[in-house]
Amino acid sequence: xxxxxxxxxxxxxxxxxxxxxxxxxxxxxxxxxxxxxxxxxxxxxxxxxxxxxxxxxxxxxxxxxxxxxxxxxxxxxxxxxxxxxxxxxxxxxxxxxxxxxxxxxxxxxxxxxxxxxxxxxxxxxxxxxxxxxxxxxxxxxxxxxxxxxxxxxxxxxxxxxxxxxxxxxxxxxxxxxxxxxxxxxxxxxxxxxxxxxxxxxxxxxxxxxxxxxxxxxxxxxxxxxxxxxxxxxxxxxxxxxxxxxxxxxxxxxxxxxxxxxxxxxxxxxxxxxxxxxxxxxxxxxxxxx
Ligand code: AMP
Numbered sequence: 001x002x003x004x005x006x007x008x009x010x011x012x013x014x015x016x017x018x019x020x021x022x023x024x025x026x027x028x029x030x031x032x033x034x035x036x037x038x039x040x041x042x043x044x045x046x047x048x049x050x051x052x053x054x055x056x057x058x059x060x061x062x063x064x065x066x067x068x069x070x071x072x073x074x075x076x077x078x079x080x081x082x083x084x085x086x087x088x089x090x091x092x093x094x095x096x097x098x099x100x101x102x103x104x105x106x107x108x109x110x111x112x113x114x115x116x117x118x119x120x121x122x123x124x125x126x127x128x129x130x131x132x133x134x135x136x137x138x139x140x141x142x143x144x145x146x147x148x149x150x151x152x153x154x155x156x157x158x159x160x161x162x163x164x165x166x167x168x169x170x171x172x173x174x175x176x177x178x179x180x181x182x183x184x185x186x187x188x189x190x191x192x193x194x195x196x197x198x199x200x201x202x203x204x205x206x207x208x209x210x211x212x213x214x215x216x217x218x219x220x221x222x223x224x225x226x227x228x229x230x231x232x233x234x235x236x237x238x239x240x241x242x243x244x245x246x247x248x249x250x251x252x253x254x255x256x257x258x259x260x261x262x263x264x265x266x267x268x269x270x271x272x273x274x275x276x277x278x279x280x281x282x283x284x285x286x287x288x289x
Contacts, residue, residue, distance in 0.1 A: 001083050003090045007140045010052075010091050014141065017050045025049025026143035028134060030057045032072040032190035033081050036180040040147040041085045043177050052141055053082055054091040060103050061129030067275070072193055091141065098136055106132045109165055111158050117253060118266055119154045119277070122241050127158050134159060135166060146172055151179040151187050153264060153279040157251055179278070181207065187278045194274045202236045203276065206267055209233065209243070210280035213265040217282060222256045233269055241268040241275070248281050 004010035014024055025044030029037050037053075044051045055078060062068035075092070082090055099106060109131040114120060120127055138146075148156050156176045163169040180188050185207030186200075195203060209229040216225045226243050233240050245254045248262040257263065266279040 001079075001087050001090055003079070003092055005092050005094065005097065007091075007093065007097055010089070010140060011142075013089065014050070014052070018142075022050040023048070023144040024141060025051050025145040025147060026137070026141045027051070027053045027147050028137050029053060029055055030071065030190065031055040031078050032074050032193065033078045034180075034188045034190065034192075036149055036151060036188035038081060038085050039180050040149060040177050041082065041087050043175060044145065044147050045086055047145065049145055050089065051087050052089040052091060052143065053087050054093070054137055054141070056091075056093055056098060056133065056137070058098070058129060058133040059095065060099075060106075060132055061126050063123045063125050066273075070194065070273075072190055091137075093140075098133065103132075107135055108132065109135070109162055111161050114154065114158055114161060114251060117154075117251060118242055118244060118246075119268070122268060127155070130155060130158060131162050135162060138166075138168065138172065143172055145175060147175045147177055149179060150176050150281075151189070151278065153266060154251060185211070187276075189276065191274050191276060195271065199271050199274070202238070203271060205233060205236055205238070206269060206276060206278050207280075209267060210265050210278060213243075213245070214280055214282045217257045217263075222254070229267075237271065239270040241270065243267050 002013060018024065025047060027040045027044060041051055041053060057071050059068055108128060111127050111131065115127045148159060150156065160174055163172055163174060182188060184204030186192065186203045209232065212229065213225050222245050229243050230240050244266045246252060246264050246266060247254060248264040254263065263282040264279055265282060268277045
């Protein structure tokens with residue numbers, strides 16, 4: 001694996017690979033890698049891309065300064081995992097490489113409704129920062145394919161919109177890859193390593209709630225299931241931020257299960273100092289027929 005810290009060096013390498021006929025597959029990350037990230041690398045490798053992973057903990061997408069300061073940094077372990085996975089290139093820029101003129105000078109995109117609900121509402125400025133950094137990384141990497149996890153469902157929709165706004169949707173294909181979970185259903189996340197052992201034992205409950213939202217689609221109202229989930233999570237010491245049902249195509253929030261569009265259930269909770277999110281696209285319910 002080749003490691004680049006400078007955009008110019010990365011671009012020189014990528015350009016020669018592209019001339020040699022390779023497609024560039026890009027996986028942007030903030031490091032503290034786990035099997036979820038590696039699944040994205042594997043998907044890109046299966047597609048025969050030249051696989052470029054970036055690790056950059058982007059300060060502009062953290063609305064909570066403490067969360068930024070406590071974000072796990074494990075670069076040496078990350079490099080070991082990427083080498084083992086067969087990743088071709090790691091882009092490891094410093095902050096001045098991404099924001100040479102400061103964070104205020106970088107592009108700002110309007111994601112409209114998407115920025116007003118769920119993660120957008122709970123984390124003001126978060127998607128502005130995500131849009132900024134991903135567009136700057138796209139400029140640096142010029143990928144043909146980008147691989148992202150369904151785990152961050154709303155973020156995937158924001159990136160889809162970013163591609164449309166910037167006119168890149170014909171040049172870059174967004175692959176939304178399945179969420180990789182621990183044995184108890186907890187979605188893998190870099191933040192999981194901040195959970196204490198007792199908290200970790202409880203955290204599978206988030207996925208159980210998503211499954212119960214799915215399984216009760218034909219027998220209960222969403223209001224009732226939401227209340228059950230809220231009570232269950234609260235009893236275990238979680239602070240639920242939202243438990244929501246939405247149209248899976250455009251994230252329009254739904255008050256109840258509906259037969260028409262595919263639906264997605266989304267949850268955000270706090271457990272101690274750690275904030276966790278997860279979601280499940282509802283399948284196989286006759287409500288959806
Ligand atoms: P992050 O490092 O958290 O910014 O995540 C980098 C990429 O990995 C994003 O596209 C995430 O959606 C994706 N990702 C994070 N966790 C998982 C997971 N458990 N399964 C699949 N993809 C994931």
